[in-house]
Amino acid sequence: MAVYRARVAEGKLDNDPAQRLAVEKLQLLHMRLVDYNPARPKRVGLGFFGWGRERLEEKAVPGLYLYGGVGRGKSMLMDIFFDSAPLRPKRRVHFHAFMQEIHAAIHVERGRGVKDPLRVVADRVADGATLLCFDEMQITDITDAMLVGRLFERLFERGVVIVTTSNRAPDELYKDGLNRQLFLPFIALIKEKLELHELASHVDHRQDRVTGAKVYFAPLGPEAAEGVEEVWRRLTTGPGMPLVLDVQGREVRLPAHEGRVARAGFADLCAKPLGPADYLAIADTLDWLLLEDVPVLSPAKNNEAKRFVTLIDALYEARTRLVISAAAEPERLYAEGAGAFEFERTASRLQEMRGSDWLH
Numbered sequence: 001m002a003v004y005r006a007r008v009a010e011g012k013l014d015n016d017p018a019q020r021l022a023v024e025k026l027q028l029l030h031m032r033l034v035d036y037n038p039a040r041p042k043r044v045g046l047g048f049f050g051w052g053r054e055r056l057e058e059k060a061v062p063g064l065y066l067y068g069g070v071g072r073g074k075s076m077l078m079d080i081f082f083d084s085a086p087l088r089p090k091r092r093v094h095f096h097a098f099m100q101e102i103h104a105a106i107h108v109e110r111g112r113g114v115k116d117p118l119r120v121v122a123d124r125v126a127d128g129a130t131l132l133c134f135d136e137m138q139i140t141d142i143t144d145a146m147l148v149g150r151l152f153e154r155l156f157e158r159g160v161v162i163v164t165t166s167n168r169a170p171d172e173l174y175k176d177g178l179n180r181q182l183f184l185p186f187i188a189l190i191k192e193k194l195e196l197h198e199l200a201s202h203v204d205h206r207q208d209r210v211t212g213a214k215v216y217f218a219p220l221g222p223e224a225a226e227g228v229e230e231v232w233r234r235l236t237t238g239p240g241m242p243l244v245l246d247v248q249g250r251e252v253r254l255p256a257h258e259g260r261v262a263r264a265g266f267a268d269l270c271a272k273p274l275g276p277a278d279y280l281a282i283a284d285t286l287d288w289l290l291l292e293d294v295p296v297l298s299p300a301k302n303n304e305a306k307r308f309v310t311l312i313d314a315l316y317e318a319r320t321r322l323v324i325s326a327a328a329e330p331e332r333l334y335a336e337g338a339g340a341f342e343f344e345r346t347a348s349r350l351q352e353m354r355g356s357d358w359l360h
Helices: 002-009 017-032 074-084 095-111 117-128 148-157 184-193 205-210 222-235 266-270 276-285 299-318 340-353
Strands: 041-045 051-056 063-067 090-094 131-135 161-166 194-198 241-247 250-258 261-265 288-294 321-326
Touching: 002 017, 002 074, 017 063, 017 074, 017 161, 017 194, 063 074, 074 090, 074 131, 074 161, 074 250, 090 095, 095 117, 095 131, 095 241, 095 276, 117 148, 148 161, 148 184, 184 194, 222 261, 222 288, 222 321, 241 276, 250 266, 250 276, 261 266, 266 288, 266 299, 276 299, 288 299, 299 340, 321 340
Parallel strands: 063 161, 063 194, 090 131, 131 161, 261 288, 288 321
Antiparallel strands: 041 051, 241 250, 250 261
16 A cells, blocks of 8 residues: 555556555455465364364465456556565466466376376465466456366465456356356355455546557657657556466567556567467457567568568457557558568558557
8 A cells, every 4th residue: 555655646656546445455455464374284272181183274365356447457556466465475477377377287297197187286386376466367268267166276275365357357257158157166266265346447547648649659769769668657657577478388478568568579579489379368468569679571571570460460359559669650661572462451450550549
């Protein structure tokens, strides 16, 4: 709460009553976590004739499920909470990346002949994080839907405290999904083990900060670099931290992110051997991507150009907002040579994505 109030006083955050209520919930959880240790043994007496064996008696601390619309500040508030949480070990991870990690680990344990690989993997997670903070819980995949119930049940048994953000209320998770009735016990478990709080602000704070702002900067140079930096300052509260996504066993790394806002260079995303699944994961993870230093493309950079087209398609379909610094205007990024005709659709999408209708 002290950090939040300081940022409001400094003008870095708006004074939003709905955010203040959420901060109060997080502050209460913060206080409950002081000295919390689910593995602390407590000797239990057996009447007048001595003492029994040691067993776990630490009272469970309910976690928090913080949900609400895009841009309400959920991820930002959870990050403030996580940074100051008086508990070790702790971990903050995007939910999509976490589930990819779980699937990969189960596959490895299954290959080793482990009879119950999910339990082994869940115990490993619990050993590594007494506090587990998830950004953007959502279930869209049936393999995730069939897994999370047993996974979370074991984590709760181990005393792991879970804090998660989501755009959806628990009852809206995996809505209309295949075999959803098998998923309903997980919803009941979430309601039992986590306190639910809706961040019911009517203000999209990120959108307010960039209303009327320029989002496409060309040509490259100090002015374009400062333009992107200014948008970053409007959308975030600091330098951010690296974002690492696990996509089908591969690491996809973006240099900086805060919540659902990230920035990366063209070389980070298009000069490396990334594919459609990687770009879909990025688009699914972010509301805003700041993409810097896009060069003029040509057949000599055919692979980079193809990846750039695939990236823009993924962002476009997900309606991810794009801030970009480039060597030229969209229609001149690939003006000549084989591939220029096909690039016209990408140029058209870039023009649309810089418009005010797209940003709203």
